[in-house]
Amino acid sequence: MSRRGPLACATVMVGLVASGVWAQEKPKYGYKDTPMLPGGKWHVHDSDRPLPPVITPGTASTQDAPGSAPSDAVVLFDGKDLSHWKSDRGGEAKWDIRDGALVIHPGAGAILSRDEFGDCQLHLEFASPVPPKGADQGRGNSGVMFFGRYEIQVLDCYDNKTYADGHAAAIYGQHPPLVNASRKPGEWQTYDILFTAPRFKDDGTVETPAHATILHNGVAVQNHAELLGPMAFRALPKYRKHGPAGPILLQDHGNPVRFRNIWVRPLNHG
Ligand code: MG
Secondary structure: OOOHHHHHHHHHHHHHHHHOHHHHHOOOOOEOOOOEOOOOOOEOOEOOOOOOOOOOOOOOOOOOOOOOOOOOOEEEEOOOOOOOEEEOOOOEOOOEEEOOEEEOOOOOOOEEEEEEEOOEEEEEEEEOOOOOOOOHHHOOOEEEEEOOOEEEEEOOOOOOOOOHHHOOOOEOOOEOOOOOOOOOOOOOEEEEEEEEOOEEOOOOOEEEOOEEEEEEOOEEEEEEEEOOOOOOOOOOOOOOOOOOOEEEEEOOOOOOOEEEEEEEEEOOOO
């Protein structure tokens, strides 16, 4: 490289700054003279691209106390009341609140969030009954169902044999978790779930299936797993067209599983 190139360039830059042209046209950050990204809307490092909204992250839970939700989350249960829930049989949710935990009232039926969600991040914590009672699918069984139908299994899987696709953090009947990361009964466990809703064509067929990524106690156990359809017991699942949002359902399977710190963040990318 000759020494004239950089020197000439520097001379031009000094001239631009001195004339004020550079100061006027150079954005504070980012660029406008870079290649266009696919979609034709934004340049690489585009200075006009909207900045991510600022939020305050939540705090992590301990075994002794629940953490807090991020500031932009819809809090479905914070230990106080059931105002964000209703019964799947109509009317108020009939589950119990004890020591800041939401406890399944066996026989009361499932509960549904009053708010509806499409693509979302869900955080919840659960603790299996202690001392443990029952075995197989009868031990600490519940479930969280997106759109009231796509079930992520909740089960006491600590020293409890059951079929693979019925494990805790399984997409029930479809995908076993990659590992069994269960804690002991009575200990608080976390689910962090990224759920992508299915999209349907006008004729009712599936355009894109649902997907789920799940961390169980901080361990990745489902990585963008494709759902074959809604929860089905001893049967193949089959999609049925629905709208872009639906309720979160917590299942009553007859076992007094406890929940706490439940929040959801809708994920709407423009
Ligand atoms: Mg279940």
